[in-house]
Amino acid sequence: MCGIVGYLGPRRAVPVLLDGLAKLEYRGYDSAGIAVVEDGVLQVHKRAGRLAALEENLQGRSFGACTGIGHTRWATHGRPSDGNAHPHTDCTGRFAVVHNGIIENYLGLREWLIEQGHTFRSETDTEVLPHLIEHFYRGDLVQAVRRAVERINGSYAMVVLAAAEPDRLVAVRQDSPLVVGLGEGENFLASDIPALLNYTRRTHILADGEMAVVTAGGVQVWDSRGEPVEKPVFQVKWAAAQAEKNGFDHFMLKEIHEQPRALKDTLSGRLAADGSGVQLPEITLAPEKIKSIRKIFITACGTAYHAGLVGKQVIEKLARIPVEVDIASEFRYRQPLIDQDTLVLVISQSGETADTLAALREAKRLGAEVVAVTNVVDSSIAREADHVLYTWAGPEIAVASTKAYTTQLVAMYLIALHLGALRGTVSPAETRQIVTELKKLGDKAHVILNNCKAIKDFAADCSRCEDVFFIGRGLDHAVALEGSLKLKEISYVHAEAYAAGELKHGTLALIEEGVPVVALTTQQSLFEKTVSNIKEVKAREAKVVAVAMDGLKEVSKVADHVIFIPNTHPILAPVLTVIPLQLLAYHTAVARGCDVDRPRNLAKSVTVE
Numbered sequence: 001m002c003g004i005v006g007y008l009g010p011r012r013a014v015p016v017l018l019d020g021l022a023k024l025e026y027r028g029y030d031s032a033g034i035a036v037v038e039d040g041v042l043q044v045h046k047r048a049g050r051l052a053a054l055e056e057n058l059q060g061r062s063f064g065a066c067t068g069i070g071h072t073r074w075a076t077h078g079r080p081s082d083g084n085a086h087p088h089t090d091c092t093g094r095f096a097v098v099h100n101g102i103i104e105n106y107l108g109l110r111e112w113l114i115e116q117g118h119t120f121r122s123e124t125d126t127e128v129l130p131h132l133i134e135h136f137y138r139g140d141l142v143q144a145v146r147r148a149v150e151r152i153n154g155s156y157a158m159v160v161l162a163a164a165e166p167d168r169l170v171a172v173r174q175d176s177p178l179v180v181g182l183g184e185g186e187n188f189l190a191s192d193i194p195a196l197l198n199y200t201r202r203t204h205i206l207a208d209g210e211m212a213v214v215t216a217g218g219v220q221v222w223d224s225r226g227e228p229v230e231k232p233v234f235q236v237k238w239a240a241a242q243a244e245k246n247g248f249d250h251f252m253l254k255e256i257h258e259q260p261r262a263l264k265d266t267l268s269g270r271l272a273a274d275g276s277g278v279q280l281p282e283i284t285l286a287p288e289k290i291k292s293i294r295k296i297f298i299t300a301c302g303t304a305y306h307a308g309l310v311g312k313q314v315i316e317k318l319a320r321i322p323v324e325v326d327i328a329s330e331f332r333y334r335q336p337l338i339d340q341d342t343l344v345l346v347i348s349q350s351g352e353t354a355d356t357l358a359a360l361r362e363a364k365r366l367g368a369e370v371v372a373v374t375n376v377v378d379s380s381i382a383r384e385a386d387h388v389l390y391t392w393a394g395p396e397i398a399v400a401s402t403k404a405y406t407t408q409l410v411a412m413y414l415i416a417l418h419l420g421a422l423r424g425t426v427s428p429a430e431t432r433q434i435v436t437e438l439k440k441l442g443d444k445a446h447v448i449l450n451n452c453k454a455i456k457d458f459a460a461d462c463s464r465c466e467d468v469f470f471i472g473r474g475l476d477h478a479v480a481l482e483g484s485l486k487l488k489e490i491s492y493v494h495a496e497a498y499a500a501g502e503l504k505h506g507t508l509a510l511i512e513e514g515v516p517v518v519a520l521t522t523q524q525s526l527f528e529k530t531v532s533n534i535k536e537v538k539a540r541e542a543k544v545v546a547v548a549m550d551g552l553k554e555v556s557k558v559a560d561h562v563i564f565i566p567n568t569h570p571i572l573a574p575v576l577t578v579i580p581l582q583l584l585a586y587h588t589a590v591a592r593g594c595d596v597d598r599p600r601n602l603a604k605s606v607t608v609e
Helices: 013-023 051-056 108-115 130-136 141-151 251-257 259-267 287-292 303-321 354-365 382-385 403-423 428-449 454-462 473-491 500-505 524-538 553-557 571-592
Strands: 003-008 030-040 041-048 068-073 095-102 153-164 169-174 178-181 188-190 203-205 213-214 220-221 294-300 323-327 342-348 369-374 387-390 467-472 494-499 516-521 543-549 561-565
Touching: 003 013, 003 095, 003 153, 003 169, 013 030, 013 051, 013 068, 013 188, 030 051, 030 153, 030 516, 041 051, 041 095, 068 095, 068 153, 068 467, 068 516, 095 130, 108 130, 130 141, 141 153, 141 169, 141 213, 188 213, 251 259, 251 571, 259 403, 259 428, 287 403, 294 303, 294 354, 303 323, 303 342, 303 403, 303 473, 303 571, 342 354, 342 403, 354 382, 354 543, 369 382, 387 403, 403 428, 403 571, 428 571, 454 516, 454 543, 454 561, 454 571, 467 473, 467 500, 467 524, 473 494, 473 516, 473 571, 494 500, 500 524, 516 524, 516 571, 524 543, 524 553, 543 571, 561 571
Parallel strands: 294 323, 294 342, 342 369, 369 387, 467 494, 467 516, 516 543, 543 561
Antiparallel strands: 003 068, 003 188, 030 041, 030 068, 095 153, 153 169, 169 213, 178 188, 178 203, 213 220
C-alpha cells in the first residue's frame, strides 16, 4: 500500500513530510512526492524511484511553507514514473491530491472530465480527483471535496491541499486507512501510525465514510451523511518498530490480516455492478482468439505455482480448456508443445522471478500469447507479457507469501470466468452465483481471522513434532500443498501434502501415534471419501485437525479439532481454506522461536536461477 503524510503547524512542512515518508518506506513504493503552498502558489515536487531521489531534487531549495502533503506510491494504474507519482494536480495547479486505493469508475469520470475541457497528464486513476475538485470548487474546498466524493466509486484515503486555502487540509477515508495525529498547535495526517510517532502519540482513527478538516488549531470530522462526529482519542502505546506492523508482532501476521482488504482491492472494478460477470479490460484477447485456444499452460514457482494448481481446476471447469501446470524452472527445459493456439499464464508476485521470466520468454518464442498475473506494476514480467492482470495485494514484506497467494487465486477465478463467458461454457446463473460469492470473500476471510484459537492450540502440538502431513482431495489437495509449504518454510518442521486417496498407496506407513495430520474437507462432493481417509489415519492414532465448511458436522465425530470456515461456492473455498493453514504455520514458527519474517536461506524475490 502507498503512504500518505500531511502537516499543518508552526514548523517548516517539508522536513516533516520527508521524515514521515521515510517512516513509511517499509510499506514498499516506487515513487515519492510532496506538495506545499509557498506564497500562495502550489508547488509540487515528485520523482520516480526511492525517497532519496526526491530528497536530492529538493537539495538547495528553501521552503518556508508550514502546510503540505506527501506520498509514496505503489503503482497500480500506470507505470512508475515522475508523471504518475503523487501528488496529482488539476488543470490550473490550484489543487493537489494524494490518494491510496483504487477509483473503480475513473475511466468514465476521465472521459466526462475531458469532455468538460480538462487535460490529463498521467496514466493514473487518482488524477480524476483533483480535476473533479477543480470542477466543483466555488470558493469552499470542503464542499468541493464532498461533491467529488459523491461521484466516485472504489476505495480511497485521500488528502487535499488547495492554494487558496493553505490553512487547512481536507481528508476522506473509505476502505483505506487514514489517521489524524493530534499535536499542540499543529496537526498531522498519515496512512499509518509510524509516520506520526516522532511528533505525537495522540490520534483519531478515521472510519469509512468520514471526512476530516484539519487545521493547525483543530480537527473537525463528519460522517458520510454530513453529521459531525465526536472522535475518541486513541493513544498509541506501541514501540516504533512495532507500529510499522500495526501492532502485530510480525509482518507475516499483519499481511495475513490484510487479506480481507487485499481480496476486495483485487476484485475492485472487475465485477459487473449487476453481478452478471467480470470485466477484464487488461486482457485484450479477441473473442475469436479465445475460442481458438486449444490448451493453456500455467507456469510459476513456489506459492505462485500452487495458485496455478487451483487455477487449472477452475479454468478447466468453467472454460472447458485443457490446462497443464508446470514449475517454471522445468518448463523451458522440456520442450513444451506450444503453438499459436496455446495460451500461457505466468504467475509471479514480484514480476522478477528469474525462472518464470525465462518461461515467459520461451513461450513467446514458441508463438504463444502470454498473460501475466503479478503484483508489481512495470516489473520485468509485466513489461514483457502480452497482457497483465495486476493483483493489487500491496507490498509483502514477509518472505513467506500470504496475501499475494490469495489474490492470485482471485485472479485465476476472474480469468476463468472471463474465458468461460466468451466461450459460452459457463451459464449466466452459475456466473452470477460465483460473482455474488466473490464479493463476500473479504468479509468471510475476516470472520476466520476473528476465530483462530483452535489453530493456536493445534500449532502448539505441531511445534513439538518433526513431521506433519496434509491431506485433501480435488481443490483441497492443491491448498494442502500450499499449507505444507508455509509450515516448512517458516517453522522448519518437515511437512508433506498428499492427495487423500493416495494414503493407502504407501503413505500410511508414515502415520503413527501422535503424528499431526491436517485434513481439508471443504468439497461437498468429496466429503465422505475424505472422512474415510481421516478414519484411516485416526485408526493409526494420528492427531487430526480438519478444515471444513460450516454445516459439515460429521467431521467433528472423527477429527480431534475442526476449524469451520464460512460457507461459500465450493470452487472459491481455497481462498478461505488457506487462511487457517497460514495461521497454523505462523503460530507453529512462533512457538519454535523461528524468525518468522526472514526464514533461513530464503529470499523474497528469486531473481537468479
